[in-house]
Amino acid sequence: xxxxxxxxxxxxxxxxxxxxxxxxxxxxxxxxxxxxxxxxxxxxxxxxxxxxxxxxxxxxxxxxxxxxxxxxxxxxxxxxxxxxxxxxxxxxxxxxxxxxxxxxxxxxxxxxxxxxxxxxxxxxxxxxxxxxxxxxxxxxxxxxxxxxxxxxxxxxxxxxxxxxxxxxxxxxxxxxxxxxxxxxxxxxxxxxxxxxxxxxxxxxxxxxxxxxxxxxxxxxxxxxxxxxxxxxxxxxxxxxxxxxxxxxxxxxxxxxxxxxxxxxxxxxxxxxxxxxxxxxxxxxxxxxxxxxxxxxxxxxxxxxxxxxxxxxxxxxxxxxxxxxxxxxxxxxxxxxxxxxxxxxxxxxxxxxxxxxxxxxxxxxxxxxxxxxxxxxxxxxxxxxxxxxxxxxxxxxxxxxxxxxxxxxxxxxxxxxxxxxxx
Amino acid sequence: xxxxxxxxxxxxxxxxxxxxxxxxxxxxxxxxxxxxxxxxxxxxxxxxxxxxxxxxxxxxxxxxxxxxxxxxxxxxxxxxxxxxxxxxxxxxxxxxxxxxxxxxxxxxxxxxxxxxxxxxxxxxxxxxxxxxxxxxxxxxxxxxxxxxxxxxxxxxxxxxxxxxxxxxxxxxxxxxxxxxxxxxxxxxxxxxxxxxxxxxxxxxxxxxxxxxxxxxxxxxxxxxxxxxxxxxxxxxxxxxxxxxxxxxxxxxxxxxxxxxxxxxxxxxxxxxxxxxxxxxxxxxxxxxxxxxxxxxxxxxxxxxxxxxxxx
Numbered sequence: 025x026x027x028x029x030x031x032x033x034x035x036x037x038x039x040x041x042x043x044x045x046x047x048x049x050x051x052x053x054x055x056x057x058x059x060x061x062x063x064x065x066x067x068x069x070x071x072x073x074x075x076x077x078x079x080x081x082x083x084x085x086x087x088x089x090x091x092x093x094x095x096x097x098x099x100x101x102x103x104x105x106x107x108x109x110x111x112x113x114x115x116x117x118x119x120x121x122x123x124x125x126x127x128x129x130x131x132x133x134x135x136x137x138x139x140x141x142x143x144x145x146x147x148x149x150x151x152x153x154x155x156x157x158x159x160x161x162x163x164x165x166x167x168x169x170x171x172x173x174x175x176x177x178x179x180x181x182x183x184x185x186x187x188x189x190x191x192x193x194x195x196x197x198x199x200x201x202x203x204x205x206x207x208x209x210x211x212x213x214x215x216x217x218x219x220x221x222x223x224x225x226x227x228x229x230x231x232x233x234x235x236x237x238x239x240x241x242x243x244x245x246x247x248x249x250x251x252x253x254x255x256x257x258x259x260x261x262x263x264x265x266x267x268x269x270x271x272x273x274x275x276x277x278x279x280x281x282x283x284x285x286x287x288x289x290x291x292x293x294x295x296x297x298x299x300x301x302x303x304x305x306x307x308x309x310x311x312x313x314x315x316x317x318x319x320x321x322x323x324x325x326x327x328x329x330x331x332x333x334x335x336x337x338x339x340x341x342x343x344x345x346x347x348x349x350x351x352x353x354x355x356x357x358x359x360x361x362x363x364x365x366x367x368x369x370x371x372x373x374x375x376x377x378x379x380x381x382x383x384x385x386x387x388x389x390x391x392x393x394x395x396x397x398x399x400x401x402x403x404x405x406x407x408x409x410x411x412x413x414x415x416x417x418x419x420x421x422x423x424x425x426x427x428x429x430x431x432x433x434x435x436x437x438x439x440x441x442x443x444x445x446x
Numbered sequence: 447x448x449x450x451x452x453x454x455x456x457x458x459x460x461x462x463x464x465x466x467x468x469x470x471x472x473x474x475x476x477x478x479x480x481x482x483x484x485x486x487x488x489x490x491x492x493x494x495x496x497x498x499x500x501x502x503x504x505x506x507x508x509x510x511x512x513x514x515x516x517x518x519x520x521x522x523x524x525x526x527x528x529x530x531x532x533x534x535x536x537x538x539x540x541x542x543x544x545x546x547x548x549x550x551x552x553x554x555x556x557x558x559x560x561x562x563x564x565x566x567x568x569x570x571x572x573x574x575x576x577x578x579x580x581x582x583x584x585x586x587x588x589x590x591x592x593x594x595x596x597x598x599x600x601x602x603x604x605x606x607x608x609x610x611x612x613x614x615x616x617x618x619x620x621x622x623x624x625x626x627x628x629x630x631x632x633x634x635x636x637x638x639x640x641x642x643x644x645x646x647x648x649x650x651x652x653x654x655x656x657x658x659x660x661x662x663x664x665x666x667x668x669x670x671x672x673x674x675x676x677x678x679x680x681x682x683x684x685x686x687x688x689x690x691x692x693x694x695x696x697x698x699x700x701x702x703x704x705x706x707x708x709x710x711x712x713x714x715x716x717x718x719x720x721x722x723x724x725x726x727x728x729x730x731x732x733x734x735x736x737x738x739x740x741x742x743x744x745x746x747x748x749x750x751x752x753x754x755x756x757x
Contacts, residue, residue, distance in 0.1 A: 029515070029546060044532075246527025250588055252522040253495050253514075254544040315453045427497055 033255040038265025045234070045271035055275050059282040066286040070293040082369075094119040096141035097164075098130050103145040107175065114171045118164070126365055130154070143168065148176055153175075212302045213392045218364060219303065220391070221384060225357045227318055230384070231272035232325040233346060235265055239333030239426075240342045248426045257423045265326040272322065273315070294302050312393050320404070321383030324411045331418035334425030356381030360388040367392040377403050379410035447508055448472045449494070449596060449627050454503035456489060463489050467503070469646040469656045471472040471629050479631040480749065481648035484568070487631040488524045490648070491600050494629075494661050495521055518545065520594030522602055526585050528573055532554060534584055535560075535569035538591050545592035552591070559587040579607055586614065590621075596620055599630035603637050615641055636743040644744070649753040659745070666743045671721060673728070674710040674737035687731060690714075712741065 045051050058400055096119050111120045120143070123130060130142040134154050141164065142154040149172060153165055174195070181191045192437060239261075242248045251260060287304045294300045328349050336345050343383045359381060363372040367388055376386035376399075386403040449471050456464040464486045471477035481487050493500050495514050505512040535556055542552035555677060560566045563583045565576075582605045589599070602618075603611055606618050621628050632638050638645065639659065647655035655662060675684060688711070700713045715724060721740065727744055728735055743751070 032546065033544055036540065040540050242529075245530050246523075246525040247529055248527075248583070249497075249523035249525045250521070250528065250541070251544075252497065253519070253523065254541050256515065424498075427492075 030256065030259055033259040034263050037255065037260055041148055041264050041267025042270050045268060046274070051271070051275070055278060058279055062279065062283050063286045066283070066290050066294070070290045073293055074369050078143070081140050096121060096138075098123040098133065098139045098142045100124075100130065100142070100144045103148045103150075104133045105145075105148045105175075105179075107145065107172065110175050111168065111171055115167055148172070154363045212298075214364065215299055216303045216306050216310070217367075217388060217391050219308070221357065221360055221364075221388060224314070224321060224384060224387065225353070227272055227276060228321045229350060229353060231268050231322055232329040233342075233350075236329035236333035236336075236346050237339070237342055238264060238268070239330055239422075240336045240339050243334065243337060243426060244339045252426060257426060258419050261330055261419055261422050265323065265330055269319065269326065271323050272290075273318070276315075276318065280331055313387060313390050316404075317383045317387040320411065321353075323380065324383070324407065324414060325349065327411065327414045327418035331421040331425065334422040335428065352380050355361065356384040360384040363388065364392075377406060379407045382407050438445075447595070449512065450506040450509075451490065451494065452504050452506060454486055454490065454500045454505070454588070456486075456493060456500050462494075463502060464500070465651045465665070466498065467648070467651070467653050471627050471644070473627050474622060474625045475643040476628040476641060477644040478642040479629060479648060480633065480635065480638060480645055480745070481631070482633060482753075485648040486651045487648055488600055491521075491524075491598055491629070491631065494598060500612075504613045517596055518592055520589040520597045520599075521591065522586060522589040522599040524600040526582065526605075528584065528588060530574035531572055533570050534565075534576075537573065537746060538588055541588050542591045545594075547592055555591050555593060558588075558616055559591050562617070563587055578605060582606060583610065586617075590617075594626070596627045597629070599628070601632060602630055603632055603634050605708075611637065626731075635749065639745050647749060647752055649749075653749070654752040662748060663742050666748070669715040669741045670741040671713045671715065671724065672710065672737065672739050672741050673713055673735065676709075676734040676736040680718060684709075684711075684733065687733070688746055691727060710737070 037061075053392075094117060099111075099120050099122050101122060102109065102266075110120050111118070118140070127142075127144060130139065131154055133139045133346050134142050137156065140155070143151045144154070144294045151168065151172070153168065155162070156163075177195060178188070181194075182188065197325055217228055242251060284304065289299075295306075329346060332345050332349060333342060341355050356375065359371060359375050363369050364374070372389060375381040375387050378385075382403050386400065387396075390400060451469050454464055454467045455462075467486070467490055469477070469479075470628070479487050479490070492498060494505055496505075500516060507517070538556040538559070539549070539552045542555055543549060547555065557566065557569070560569060563586065565580060565583060565587070568576060568580070568584075573584060576584065586599075586602065590597070599618075602614055606614060613687075615637070618628060618630070622641075642659060644658045645655065645662070646653055657665075698714075713724065715721065724736070725738060
């Protein structure tokens with residue numbers, strides 16, 4: 025039974041903690057900076073668009089180096105097929121030049137950037153390409169390969185007596201296909217899954233650690249004894265955790281609100297970018313699950329962080345003491361990040377039922393795949409049960425921990441504490 | 447109201463901290479809980495506040511189990527501290543609210559206690575901008591901001607200068623006059639003696655003495671008399687006179703540090719000789735007497751006597 029006095033104390037502590045965070049300069053400034061950055065990022069293209077007339081189309085940057093100067097590629101051709109001309113015709117951005125010098129000299133020239141690359145052909149369908157620095161967006165290898173392949177096919181078919189027209193018709197034939205997804209489109213959800221996971225990770229960590237630091241501050245400033253002589257330790261713990269959680273939620277809603285508002289203002293500019301529109305057109309249930317899993321994850325970890333904070337005597341010890349907890353949370357984050365491309369994998373499925381990881385892993389599954397309702401319900405039920413149990417244990421540790429100074433207690437002593445009755 | 451600590455035992459691990467501790471404190475009187483460092487004073491206070499429970503024994507208020515949360519309590523912990531970076535006024539209002547006051551009363555009481563302690567102009571200052579002594583006073587205000595019925599102060603005098611110590615003494619006297627239960631701990635015996643009615647002496651976890659100071663002192667023999675002679679009369683004649691009456695009392699020079707001490711004696715009365723009789727002997731012999739009083743043992747001496755070692 026919650027007594028009236030307890031409720032009053034809880035409310036007082038809750039609002040003191042909540043207002044304390046809201047009035048905190050770092051919190052305020054951080055929130056404002058994030059909101060301003062989002063506003064600026066979302067508005068900039070519109071502003072640029074006002075000054076620039078519609079000369080943007082066709083200006084798509086290519087993946088290959090473009091410019092007036094052609095890139096020179098040296099060719100050592102031992103294949104017996106004359107290919108340089110075909111290459112020069114097919115790849116107009118490059119200048120393929122036959123060279124007689126040996127490979128070592130050419131390598132040297134590539135290193136000195138006299139040549140962009142050196143192509144060494146030993147057989148009609150085999151080549152080595154030497155470049156100085158390999159850039160991941162460079163597709164020269166594939167381009168040369170396809171030219172060689174195409175050229176080879178034409179030559180071989182011509183030798184078989186097939187007419188050039190016929191060959192071109194056959195080689196140009198393509199299959200028309202449509203992929204109709206009945207579940208969720210990974211392509212669309214990928215970006216916001218990524219962003220929301222990131223966000224969940226940072227928010228839960230940030231506000232959880234805030235709880236730990238706040239408890240440890242009260243202990244290290246020796247305010248604790250006076251405080252718990254004024255109100256029940258449990259009211260303090262819950263008031264503090266809910267206060268911090270609500271402050272987190274406030275920040276979250278504020279940032280989301282600003283993002284959405286500025287997106288709406290600049291909607292016409294952004295409508296050209298499907299990646300961005302997918303982020304803001306996210307279904308309402310995704311928003312709901314974001315907030316739900318933020319709250320569940322936060323409470324689970326805030327209880328642990330609160331208990332850990334109560335065992336620390338000095339504020340400097342907070343960071344090292346909460347490290348194992350942070351690692352635990354990080355594990356769930358990493359599993360979900362790694363499996364962004366494979367949200368149906370068995371690892372994510374298993375992890376989505378383990379309470380310390382489920383806030384991230386089940387969330388990932390929900391937004392990227394179609395999860396049966398009973399699985400979601402089971403995962404959340406396990407999570408809530410764990411939160412209640414953790415809260416109970418944390419409250420016991422907190423009660424004892426807040427008055428304990430000196431070196432942190434050993435695990436054995438903690439278990440003894442947990443066994444004692446009120 | 448009477449707060450009673452009854453047969454309390456407490457040990458941490460294998461170390462027994464309190465052994466069969468019993469004492470009581472009633473409304474309208476101050477109880478001094480005395481003892482050396484580590485005697486168990488803070489532990490017993492924390493047990494009264496239910497920060498942890500006794501292994502055995504009970505805490506009763508008017509013969510019923512005492513639950514601190516059901517009463518208005520002012521507790522000054524041994525560990526001093528509040529939020530160093532927050533304004534003083536808001537902290538005190540917060541604490542008063544936690545202790546069950548309405549926002550309005552909390553504000554009024556905060557202002558009242560800051561005025562009483564002469565810190566009314568510090569309302570919106572941050573705690574860590576104050577001097578140590580003033581922080582100590584804020585701590586006291588934090589304990590008393592709810593106008594508690596039961597006041598428990600752990601070492602309230604430590605860190606206070608003599609002027610502030612007098613201020614605190616007056617506040618405690620007021621609390622006692624208002625009919626509050628006041629329990630405080632100290633190892634500064636001189637303060638305790640001045641305004642405490644009753645003491646409980648704690649030594650190595652056991653109560654060695656629990657009574658009113660008046661009774662305690664009465665229980666000690668009062669046959670030591672301090673006699674000081676007015677004029678530098680012939681000191682030899684006094685000595686001779688004293689020697690002549692060796693059957694009645696033993697005399698010792700009180701000391702030689704001051705002029706007064708040179709003419710003062712501590713005289714121990716022998717059996718069957720009363721103070722009156724001794725005084726009459728001096729008067730009859732025409733000695734002029736400046737000072738004549740029974741020497742009472744100080745609390746410190748009583749403590750040394752009871753605990754067997756010095757503070």
